[in-house]
Amino acid sequence: MGPFRTLYIDMNSFFASVEQQLDPAIRGRPVAITAMENEKGCCVAASYEAKAYGVRTGTSVPEARRLCPEITFRASRHRVYVRHNLRVAAILDRYAELERIRSVDEFQIALSGDVTDLDGARALVTEMKHAVATEVGECLRFSAGIGPNHLLAKIAGKLEKPNGFQHLGPDNMPDRIAHLALDDLPGISRAMAGRLHAAGIRDILSLCRLDPRHARVIWRSVEGERFVRSLQGEPIPLVTTQRGGFGNSKVLAPQYRAPAEAYLVSRWLIEKAASRLRRDGRVAASFNLHLSPYGRKTWARAIRCAPTQDTLEFMRMNRALWRQAWPYIRGRHLAAIGVHLGNVDMLEARTGDLLMPIGPGEQTAGERASAAADFINQRFGQGTIRFGVNQPHPGFFERG
Incomplete structure (x- = not known):
């Protein structure tokens, strides 16, 4: 046995390379991947041809165009990249043990x-x-x-x-x-x-x-x-970290920065976070909201609650915190918002409640309804069932 125990593989300019693989017309040309489809965004990835001109992650679209007039911009399509990730992973796992x-x-x-x-x-x-070049793309x-x-x-x-x-x-x-x-x-x-x-x-x-x-x-x-x-070369294994919470945050596009629109985006973020919470079989005992208005410091508050995975419970807490925040954000546009479900534990570890009544580890009626919505959305597409009015705000990780 030799001294090596781990092989680490880092795909080169992966997002841009996927786009070049899918479109032969841009192969060998400078390409940048953007988070937003307008001139106000920035590059989230760049091909090596673009990097040669100084275009990097974080370079603004106007600056990238100035550095490289011939550059091609493509909006990010994360789901496409994930599908290619899984194809590469399947190939690697054929040749050796894919640990992570x-x-x-x-x-x-x-x-x-x-x-x-x-x-x-x-x-x-x-x-x-x-194998990757032959089966996924050159x-x-x-x-x-x-x-x-x-x-x-x-x-x-x-x-x-x-x-x-x-x-x-x-x-x-x-x-x-x-x-x-x-x-x-x-x-x-x-x-x-x-x-x-x-x-x-x-x-x-x-x-x-x-x-x-x-x-x-x-x-x-x-x-x-x-x-x-x-x-120093010791065989130190990775430690599995314990999940501290489930959250989503969003830098808001211009059309969603007014408080009324941002509030609807927050409801969409809660639906996503609560669905992930249930998928992991967990409950959360706190809800946190943070709002970042232009020209003022971020406003953040939290509410403690009985451990739950009921989306409507988190929606009620969200509404209460927005009411508290209103005097602070009135008349201002918001740059970003975020929600976080914290103090998590496993549903199976939750004690029963004689007043509700539910037994240890059992779901409430609201939690069962939320889980049923998850099942329908998974089968027929996200957004088939919504918990009231919300405003989807897909970005880098939702496209494709």
Whole structure:
């Protein structure tokens, strides 16, 4: 057995590449994916041809057009990208154990047997690249990294783009990544980099040589120790995080910024969040609303409640909080809104209520009605049944 346990695959300019695969007329040309179909939006992805002109994620549409007059813009179609993600995932899983789909364009694969050494892993990656190009499309390319754990494999996967293959292990660490800045590493924000600087850790080599117990103090969490041990090559597994809540937020398009329209969007967000809550078999014991009016600080309030998964209960709490917010937002347009269902627990863990009456883990009548609406919407299409008037506001993650 060789030293490598994880293969990390990072699709190259995935959204733009999918669009180029579907439309041969834009292959080899600069392409940018936008979140909104107008000149006021920004680019959420760019092809490598567009990146060569300086177009990046976050570049405004007018600026991208100025940098690259020949650029082609396409509105994002996340569902299309998800379908391609699943096709790629199915191929990868044929060749090795697909441990996790880390995001719409990133995959984590467990290595074992002959592919745990460098030559075996390289041959495996070559086969996978050929299969993806043949079965999904020649425009779909990826960079791959291998390492003794998921963190080093992920860092290795970012070292050579596009279409690259790199490894990080005992033979080249930490010198191979010594040129990186601290906040180039996944999981280190600018704020965390500031903490490290304050502790005298100013470069990658110092971080790799840090005592993991000292890292726990700097991070103020065991995650610091886990991170440094991973950098040092220990086989630290990913930890499954416990879900803290279900929420949706939305940067509002101009036509939905008036409070009356934004309120209807909030009702739509609640329907989406509550449906996900029920799908996970959970209940929430708090409801939070935040509103961001132009020219003023964000307004945020929460209501505690008995644990529930009833959409209409969350709608009533939402209405009560909008009434509280009205003096603050009256006469102003809203830039963004958000809802959050918090203090979650499993439905099966909820105690019974003799006054309602329901037994432990049983659904109320309202919750059963909500679940029935979920079933109908899943079968006949979202929005077939709505909980009163709302305003759908699909964006980046709903198109396609």
